[in-house]
Amino acid sequence: MNIRLYVLQRITALIMAPLTLGHIAVMIYAVQDGLSASEILGRTQGSIIWFLFYGTFVVAVSIHAAIGVRVIVSETFKFVGFTLDAFAWFVLLAMLFMGGRAVLAVTLL
Amino acid sequence: MALALTEPDRLDGFLSWTDTPIVKLAEFGLVFLLAVHFFGGLRLMALEFFPWSTSQKTLAALAIASAFLVATIFFLQVI
Numbered sequence: 001m002n003i004r005l006y007v008l009q010r011i012t013a014l015i016m017a018p019l020t021l022g023h024i025a026v027m028i029y030a031v032q033d034g035l036s037a038s039e040i041l042g043r044t045q046g047s048i049i050w051f052l053f054y055g056t057f058v059v060a061v062s063i064h065a066a067i068g069v070r071v072i073v074s075e076t077f078k079f080v081g082f083t084l085d086a087f088a089w090f091v092l093l094a095m096l097f098m099g100g101r102a103v104l105a106v107t108l109l
Numbered sequence: 110m111a112l113a114l115t116e117p118d119r120l121d122g123f124l125s126w127t128d129t130p131i132v133k134l135a136e137f138g139l140v141f142l143l144a145v146h147f148f149g150g151l152r153l154m155a156l157e158f159f160p161w162s163t164s165q166k167t168l169a170a171l172a173i174a175s176a177f178l179v180a181t182i183f184f185l186q187v188i
C-alpha cells in the first residue's frame with residue numbers, strides 16, 4: 001500500500017467514524033417494530049439529509065473497502081501490479097454502483 | 110434496498126425472512142464485527158497519530174468500548 005492509498009484509507013475512516021455511529025443508532029431504532037418497504041421509504045424518500053448521509057457513507061465505504069480488500073488479496077493471493085489494481089478498481093466500482101443505486105432508490109427517486 | 114421502490118412486495122418478503130432467529134443471530138455477529146472493526150480502527154489511528162504509549166492506547170480503547178456498551182444497552186431499553 002503506497003502513501004496515497006494509506007492517506008485515503010485514514011481519511012475515509014475518519015469520515016465514516018461518526019457516520020457509522022449514526023447508522024447503528026438509526027438501525028437499532030428502525031428495527032424496533034420490524035421493517036417494511038413503506039416504513040423505509042416513509043423515512044427516506046425525498047430527504048436530502050439522508051441522501052447526503054448515506055451518499056457520503058457509500059463513497060467513503062467503497063474507497064475504504066477497496067483499499068482494505070486490495071491489501072488482503074495482495075497478502076493472501078500474492079496479486080501484484082495490474083491484476084491487483086484492476087481487482088481493487090472492480091471492488092470500488094461494484095460497491096459504488098450497488099450502494100449508489102440503493103441510496104438513490106430510497107431517497108431521491 | 111432499491112426493491113423498496115420497484116418491487117415492495119418482494120422486499121417485504123425478504124424483510125420477513127430476516128425476522129427468523131438464525132438471521133438475527135447472523136446480524137448480531139455482523140454488528141459485533143463492525144463494532145470490533147470500528148474500535149480497533151480508532152485504536153490504530155490513536156496509535157499512529159497520538160504520542161501515547163501502547164498500553165495507554167489499549168486502556169483508552171477499552172474505556173471507550175465499555176462506555177459505548179453501557180450507553181447502548183441503556184439506549185436499547187429506552188427507545
